[in-house]
Amino acid sequence: MSTEKTYIELYQQFSHAIQKPCAPLLNAPRDAAMDAFIRMGFPSSSLEDYMYTDLSSAFAVDYGLNINRLSIPASPNDVFRCDVPGITSWVYFVVNDSFYIAPHQPALPEGVIVCGLNEAAEKYPDLLKKYYNQLAPNGEVATVAFNTAFAQDGFFMYVPKSVTLAKPIQLVDIMRSDVDFMANSRNLIIIEEGAKAQFLECAHTADGVQFLSNRVTEVFVGENATFDYYSLENTHNKTTNIASLYLRQATSSNVLVNEIVLHNGLTRNDVKIDLQGEYCQTMLCGMAIGDKAEHIDNATLLIHAKPHCQSRELYKYVLDDSSVGAFSGKILVAKDAQKTEAMLTNRNLCVTPTAKMKTKPQLEIYADDVKCSHGATIGQLDETALFYMRTRGLSEADAKLLLMYAFMADVIDNIRIDVLQERIRNLVEKRFRGELSKCTGCVVCK
Amino acid sequence: MLTIKNLHASINGKEILRGIDLTVNAGEVHAIMGPNGSGKSTLSAVLTGNPLFTVTQGEVFFNGKNLLEMKPEDRSREGIFLSFQYPVEIPGVSMANFMRTAINAHRAYKGLEPISASDFLKLMREKKELVELDSKLASRSVNEGFSGGEKKRNEIFQMAMLEPKLSILDETDSGLDIDALRIVAEGVNKLKRDDNACVVITHYQRLLDYIKPDIVHVLYKGKIVRTAGAELALELEERGYEWIKQQVDEE
Ligand SMILES: Nc1ncnc2c1ncn2[C@@H]1O[C@H](COP(=O)(O)OP(=O)(O)OP(=O)(O)O)[C@@H](O)[C@H]1O
Ligand SMILES: [Mg+2]
Numbered sequence: 001m002s003t004e005k006t007y008i009e010l011y012q013q014f015s016h017a018i019q020k021p022c023a024p025l026l027n028a029p030r031d032a033a034m035d036a037f038i039r040m041g042f043p044s045s046s047l048e049d050y051m052y053t054d055l056s057s058a059f060a061v062d063y064g065l066n067i068n069r070l071s072i073p074a075s076p077n078d079v080f081r082c083d084v085p086g087i088t089s090w091v092y093f094v095v096n097d098s099f100y101i102a103p104h105q106p107a108l109p110e111g112v113i114v115c116g117l118n119e120a121a122e123k124y125p126d127l128l129k130k131y132y133n134q135l136a137p138n139g140e141v142a143t144v145a146f147n148t149a150f151a152q153d154g155f156f157m158y159v160p161k162s163v164t165l166a167k168p169i170q171l172v173d174i175m176r177s178d179v180d181f182m183a184n185s186r187n188l189i190i191i192e193e194g195a196k197a198q199f200l201e202c203a204h205t206a207d208g209v210q211f212l213s214n215r216v217t218e219v220f221v222g223e224n225a226t227f228d229y230y231s232l233e234n235t236h237n238k239t240t241n242i243a244s245l246y247l248r249q250a251t252s253s254n255v256l257v258n259e260i261v262l263h264n265g266l267t268r269n270d271v272k273i274d275l276q277g278e279y280c281q282t283m284l285c286g287m288a289i290g291d292k293a294e295h296i297d298n299a300t301l302l303i304h305a306k307p308h309c310q311s312r313e314l315y316k317y318v319l320d321d322s323s324v325g326a327f328s329g330k331i332l333v334a335k336d337a338q339k340t341e342a343m344l345t346n347r348n349l350c351v352t353p354t355a356k357m358k359t360k361p362q363l364e365i366y367a368d369d370v371k372c373s374h375g376a377t378i379g380q381l382d383e384t385a386l387f388y389m390r391t392r393g394l395s396e397a398d399a400k401l402l403l404m405y406a407f408m409a410d411v412i413d414n415i416r417i418d419v420l421q422e423r424i425r426n427l428v429e430k431r432f433r434g435e436l437s438k439c440t441g442c443v444v445c446k
Numbered sequence: 447m448l449t450i451k452n453l454h455a456s457i458n459g460k461e462i463l464r465g466i467d468l469t470v471n472a473g474e475v476h477a478i479m480g481p482n483g484s485g486k487s488t489l490s491a492v493l494t495g496n497p498l499f500t501v502t503q504g505e506v507f508f509n510g511k512n513l514l515e516m517k518p519e520d521r522s523r524e525g526i527f528l529s530f531q532y533p534v535e536i537p538g539v540s541m542a543n544f545m546r547t548a549i550n551a552h553r554a555y556k557g558l559e560p561i562s563a564s565d566f567l568k569l570m571r572e573k574k575e576l577v578e579l580d581s582k583l584a585s586r587s588v589n590e591g592f593s594g595g596e597k598k599r600n601e602i603f604q605m606a607m608l609e610p611k612l613s614i615l616d617e618t619d620s621g622l623d624i625d626a627l628r629i630v631a632e633g634v635n636k637l638k639r640d641d642n643a644c645v646v647i648t649h650y651q652r653l654l655d656y657i658k659p660d661i662v663h664v665l666y667k668g669k670i671v672r673t674a675g676a677e678l679a680l681e682l683e684e685r686g687y688e689w690i691k692q693q694v695d696e697e
Contacts, residue, residue, distance in 0.1 A: 383497075388534035391494045392548040392604060393522035393555070402547065406538025406587075 003060045004041045023121030025128045033138045033148035040142040052326035052358045053297040058240040063182035087419045088170040095174045097185030111160040120156035135218045135246035147184045147216040154186035159195040168198035175211040187217035191225045198228040205235040212240040219247040226254045239265040251277030259286040272301045275309045282311040287411040290323030297326040304337040317348040319355035328360040335366040344374040401432045453504035455492045462488045464668035475644045480665035481687045486647045490614045494528045523555035525611030529601035529618045536588040573606040577633040594621030614645045619653040631656030651683040
């Protein structure tokens, strides 16, 4: 417990400093969350849910935290060039855990709110009271409890009833520090009844130090609402990125989640989607491209609580060098959830014999009138196809590139923003070509 | 153009080619016939550098260069083309992307700039017409869900795109209906020039009615056991292989 002890003492000693800049609504759940964390400790690989990824060692680094909220020297625009420029009219930054608005933004449609989480907690206490910390499983997931205890700011977005956002909202998360550094930022997104919004979150690292980002995002999607959530990670090899997404869908809502890990160090993405209304549609997908010693673990849980919902889940990995991939996907169909249709697929390519993939798809079904399937494959590149392509003059490298790229095509097809789809296509191709073997603007990766 | 001397090749330690000698000159059309399992496809696989097979003896020269030392892609760039007996499906890779990458690899090998988008489209259109390939097929993934005949036609389309010096057609006629056979054969004939050559592997005279061979070989048990003019194919059509097998097995 020595790693935990450091943080527990930090929390106790600086409790006042943590709370001081924050709205009461953010402070209210801290102590209980810390108690839960003390009970659990950091998750090690002895826990079933963390079998493939030991997060406790990732926290053992002596990270700095910016509890006193010193301002960061450099504006996000200066340190950062975005991978997906020009796709949105609304761009926001969270640097470590501090919220910034990019300059020259057009006005948001009436009633739509985008601001820092702490500011939201001050200005819109009714909304926050209703939604903040309502989905985060503090009692079950130690990193989430840890986040709730330490979170001081982050991103807030509210799209009121029946409002459609004509363009996506983009949030650029940047880790920026001169010393090894940890941030626990927190996002809250509320999409009300009949509203439509698309959201893109990119994660980046701006300095060559060790980073740990432990982010929790809660999303509420109202009745008949449509919401797209895209996440794109392009961080350096010395980053630990823990991103936990908790999303609840109300009746007849339509949600797409697409999580793309292009470049990283150690990543653990948790996604839990709770279908709490009938006739929901859910597409959950993700891709991971690993090389060197990169490690990507996606753990997903999709809960069909009500009847007549349809979900499709598709995760794909291409692993090169000695990279490690892990996927555990569970679909739970409750007793009441008759007429559920759920399909879970995980396909993986290990390009080298040293790359490792572990996969565990699971169905847990308590209803009897359902259509559910799951499948996982781990394979190598098709040698017959490679040879065929080479007989047409393609170099082995080009042939591999086309095959790896083709393998990822259906995940990319599941991007419902045309320009973003084109851009991701391009980034993925570059990544496979080796032109993105470093994250953009990187100084760390070799 | 192509000189094969005493070529032996094996797969998993099993010897399939057992001393092949064959010379193909520019301008010639050779037919290779022979019973199932005699090694015809193996020969074409070895010539194109299929890593599944190991050459244990012999040598192959192509326009003066040692072919066996070359990677499969370089053999292609030097001008060797194989129309596969069983073309491979590649889901997710579009024909256009595949062909553009291939053409540009050939061009880079010759020190040329990549082909422009408009020139590429023009080339595709021209060659599609040559083999009367349905435009829809060209916009799909490579061979994915193509019928047997469509796959074969697509092979000749690729041949037309790459303009090889030596084309090896491994049972390109199998799976083709009568009209398709004529179209494909006419396509091959249109691509025929004095400075290129063609090796046609087939079981049937009907393809050779269209593509007239100068020389016909019979491959049996990994060796070329008979070589003669076009009349040999007609004789085989009539009499089958038994008489040759008997003669050879007695020898
Ligand atoms: N991958 C392989 N593993 C083991 N044996 C093989 C393999 N490929 C071919 N062979 C064997 O090599 C021999 C020659 O096969 P090949 O395909 O070259 O014959 P072919 O003359 O083309 O026959 P066909 O007229 O039926 O196409 C056969 O006995 C076959 O079983
Ligand atoms: Mg054959």
